Amino acid sequence: MTKLRNRALSRSIFVSLTPAAVLFTLFFVYPIVTLAWSSFTIWDLRRLEFAGIENYVRMFGDRAFLMGVRNTAIWVGVATLLHVPLGVYIAVTLSKKFVGWRVFRTLFFLPNVISVAAWSMMYRSVFNERYGMLNALLELVGLDQLTANWLAQTNTALFAIILSWFFNIGFYMIITMAEIASIPHELYEAADIDGATERQKDRFITYPILRKIVGTCMVLAVSISLVGFEYVFLMTEGGPANQTMTLPLYVYRMYRIPQYGYSNTIGLFTLLFGFAGLLLIHRGFRMHEVDV
Amino acid sequence: MTDMRKTRRCAPMVRALLMSLVLMLSIAAILPAGGQAQAADGVVDLEMTTFWVGTNPLRPWKEILIEEFERQYEGVYRLNVIEIPGDAQHADRVLANAAAGNAPDITTGNVGLMQDLRDTGLMLELTQYLDADPEWRDSFHPNAFDYYYTADGELYALPYSRDNVGIYYNTRLFAEAGIDEFPRTWDGFFAASQQLVDNGTIPFAMDNGWIFGLMMINMIGTQPGGAEWLQTRNYEQRWTGSRPAIAGAELLRDYIQAGYTQRGAMADGYPQAATLFLQGDAAMIANGPWMINSIRGIGAEAMDGLYDEVNYDISPGSGIISIFGEAAFASGASTEETAEGAVAFLKLATSREQMINQMLIVTRPGTVPVELNEEEAAQIDRLLVAIEDRAPGATYAYPHFQLAFPQAVWEEFTNFLPAFIEGSISTTEFFNALDDRLESYLR
Numbered sequence: 001m002t003k004l005r006n007r008a009l010s011r012s013i014f015v016s017l018t019p020a021a022v023l024f025t026l027f028f029v030y031p032i033v034t035l036a037w038s039s040f041t042i043w044d045l046r047r048l049e050f051a052g053i054e055n056y057v058r059m060f061g062d063r064a065f066l067m068g069v070r071n072t073a074i075w076v077g078v079a080t081l082l083h084v085p086l087g088v089y090i091a092v093t094l095s096k097k098f099v100g101w102r103v104f105r106t107l108f109f110l111p112n113v114i115s116v117a118a119w120s121m122m123y124r125s126v127f128n129e130r131y132g133m134l135n136a137l138l139e140l141v142g143l144d145q146l147t148a149n150w151l152a153q154t155n156t157a158l159f160a161i162i163l164s165w166f167f168n169i170g171f172y173m174i175i176t177m178a179e180i181a182s183i184p185h186e187l188y189e190a191a192d193i194d195g196a197t198e199r200q201k202d203r204f205i206t207y208p209i210l211r212k213i214v215g216t217c218m219v220l221a222v223s224i225s226l227v228g229f230e231y232v233f234l235m236t237e238g239g240p241a242n243q244t245m246t247l248p249l250y251v252y253r254m255y256r257i258p259q260y261g262y263s264n265t266i267g268l269f270t271l272l273f274g275f276a277g278l279l280l281i282h283r284g285f286r287m288h289e290v291d292v
Numbered sequence: 293m294t295d296m297r298k299t300r301r302c303a304p305m306v307r308a309l310l311m312s313l314v315l316m317l318s319i320a321a322i323l324p325a326g327g328q329a330q331a332a333d334g335v336v337d338l339e340m341t342t343f344w345v346g347t348n349p350l351r352p353w354k355e356i357l358i359e360e361f362e363r364q365y366e367g368v369y370r371l372n373v374i375e376i377p378g379d380a381q382h383a384d385r386v387l388a389n390a391a392a393g394n395a396p397d398i399t400t401g402n403v404g405l406m407q408d409l410r411d412t413g414l415m416l417e418l419t420q421y422l423d424a425d426p427e428w429r430d431s432f433h434p435n436a437f438d439y440y441y442t443a444d445g446e447l448y449a450l451p452y453s454r455d456n457v458g459i460y461y462n463t464r465l466f467a468e469a470g471i472d473e474f475p476r477t478w479d480g481f482f483a484a485s486q487q488l489v490d491n492g493t494i495p496f497a498m499d500n501g502w503i504f505g506l507m508m509i510n511m512i513g514t515q516p517g518g519a520e521w522l523q524t525r526n527y528e529q530r531w532t533g534s535r536p537a538i539a540g541a542e543l544l545r546d547y548i549q550a551g552y553t554q555r556g557a558m559a560d561g562y563p564q565a566a567t568l569f570l571q572g573d574a575a576m577i578a579n580g581p582w583m584i585n586s587i588r589g590i591g592a593e594a595m596d597g598l599y600d601e602v603n604y605d606i607s608p609g610s611g612i613i614s615i616f617g618e619a620a621f622a623s624g625a626s627t628e629e630t631a632e633g634a635v636a637f638l639k640l641a642t643s644r645e646q647m648i649n650q651m652l653i654v655t656r657p658g659t660v661p662v663e664l665n666e667e668e669a670a671q672i673d674r675l676l677v678a679i680e681d682r683a684p685g686a687t688y689a690y691p692h693f694q695l696a697f698p699q700a701v702w703e704e705f706t707n708f709l710p711a712f713i714e715g716s717i718s719t720t721e722f723f724n725a726l727d728d729r730l731e732s733y734l735r
Contacts, residue, residue, distance in 0.1 A: 042735075045391060045411035058732075129556030152500065152558035152710040239500075240558070241711035241725070257700045257733060258387060258408065 043261035055265035067242040068250040079221035087172025095180045111167035120234035123164035172217040179213040215285030226274040340398040343382035345375040369633040395624020404699040406449035415448040416623040436659040451617020456683040457580045464601040465575040481608040485552040497574035498553040499565040505693040506578040512540030513690035514609025522690040531723035558710040570594040584655040604675040610687035704729035
């Protein structure tokens with residue numbers, strides 16, 4: 001009887017897993033395998049030849065690629081070390097539910113429902129040297145010497161793009177607020193009885209409970225910033241002089257030349273780069289541990 | 293025991309994965325290798341891709357071409373036109389499909405796309421069809437195919453355009469600044485620009501790309517040895533160490549640094565630059581004859597009366613960007629029927645009638661020289677006539693950037709240009725970046 005039940009269970013697992021397994025193999029395993037083997041080839045429109053580690057040697061001597069690594073690391077760093085903590089801080093603050101907190105929640109989250117393309121175009125206007133809002137503001141307050149061609153100058157382009165991306169904090173804020181809402185109220189009541197201040201309640205109750213959701217936000221921040229392509233593509237296309245180049249954009253640029261093999265080498269590197277980052281967060285936030 | 297349990301638990305998953313692989317292979321086996329060219333009704337289907345859509349100036353001509361082809365070959369060929377807005381997006385998609393072994397029966401694009409398509413080995417070699425029809429072959433201008441012949445004399449694309457790219461200038465703004473005629477030397481060009489600035493006018497509308505590239509080519513091409521350097525074939529020229537290239541690039545950098553373009557030009561695209569000229573805010577812009585329609589307010593917002601104020605001339609330094617076949621048609625037809633259909637389309641597109649249509653609609657001469665009768669000549673736009681009249685008198689003639697260099701170098705050019713202009717990288721560093729990209733392209 002048990003044997004029969006096990007067989008039925010196995011069959012149902014098999015049936016329910018098959019569609020997912022097909023899709024997983026087709027759209028995940030196959031592309032990654034292709035990415036991996038083609039990274040060892042010279043693959044363009046003329047040929048597809050095995051080239052050993054030639055692409056890898058080229059990659060580490062390629063200044064544009066190294067700039068891409070630097071900038072991608074900065075993007076990931078800004079997202080994880082600035083956006084997530086700020087998002088969490090704002091979430092904790094808004095969770096106090098002071099008068100008008102809903103307005104602030106909407107204001108912070110609203111930019112996340114605007115398309116990246118529209119957002120980028122808007123910021124292209126903001127940073128325009130001739131008619132941009134930022135220069136107009138600086139001129140208005142008498143800081144003319146600070147005006148710049150923000151997206152075309154080597155010393156301001158990366159800063160300008162990072163600034164335009166700032167409102168991503170609303171995304172982490174909303175995730176964190178959902179988690180805060182699920183914290184049992186009794187914990188705060190007990191703290192009140194013990195005479196805990198608001199800051200103490202945040203420090204000893206809220207933040208420790210948020211550890212895992214912060215880790216999740218970090219994971220999302222890494223993956224979003226690693227695949228983040230549109231902002232840079234639409235605003236600077238990686239220029240000037242590769243100052244805003246990122247790994248996904250460089251993958252695309254090499255694909256367009258077209259050097260598919262080299263493009264896939266950088267793609268594989270990006271994949272491993274992201275994997276390393278996620279592993280670090282997983283360990284750092286002890287996400288595998290079960291809270292007691 | 294534990295191992296056995298694990299094995300049993302894993303068995304469904306392993307089977308599921310194996311099953312998925314079998315399914316994938318089955319799907320791959322069932323899928324047809326290519327499309328059917330001949331439909332059940334006996335009409336041969338031809339797939340055509342194009343970016344001549346929306347506000348593209350070539351769209352009206354495309355519509356006439358398609359209409360005429362369908363009229364002439366009704367019941368024989370059927371055109372399935374795939375419209376992909378944006379030339380870059382069109383090129384990406386056509387190349388990606390070609391890399392996967394699926395090239396369109398008819399496509400169009402610039403010389404860069406044509407070269408990339410040729411490299412796929414899927415495109416139709418056209419000399420056999422031209423030789424089979426000597427009248428058609430001999431109808432083309434003798435230099436028409438220069439940029440398309442391979443070293444072995446093979447031809448994989450058929451150019452249809454011939455452009456003299458000059459500089460448009462606003463005669464009213466020139467007169468208001470006290471400038472009597474378009475400058476003939478670069479010193480005169482700088483002096484006139486200063487007069488325009490003094491009069492509160494933006495002398496030259498530029499963008500970070502196309503227009504800038506045209507002016508840099510003009511400034512290089514009019515240096516001693518510059519035209520020859522730009523005409524070097526097979527991408528054998530290098531930027532580093534090239535005297536005309538250094539002189540031309542630095543001349544243009546000085547021009548921008550002197551403030552003779554709009555503020556923030558390095559972050560502007562072509563539309564912003566063109567708008568400045570079309571609205572009468574900038575006195576000059578470099579572009580091909582296809583901009584004439586925009587100046588007339590067709591497909592673009594132009595200031596009332598602008599067309600009457602504009603004139604068109606060759607570059608200071610007596611140079612002209614003269615291009616045979618900046619753009620071409622090509623065919624990836626894979627069967628005899630579709631190849632014949634594609635060639636029929638190419639013959640139609642390069643016929644005398646269509647060359648005149650191109651001249652009238654796109655204000656662009658073709659690769660087939662045509663003698664115009666009085667009535668036809670009267671319809672040709674005066675600005676096109678102006679540049680066609682002045683171009684033969686230019687001392688230097690040279691191709692533009694995209695003919696002289698591959699797309700990869702052009703992208704690196706626009707990438708490094710703002711840093712070069714602001715002075716944060718030297719001419720040598722700028723040129724090294726361009727040469728590095730060229731080397732990596734040729735690798």
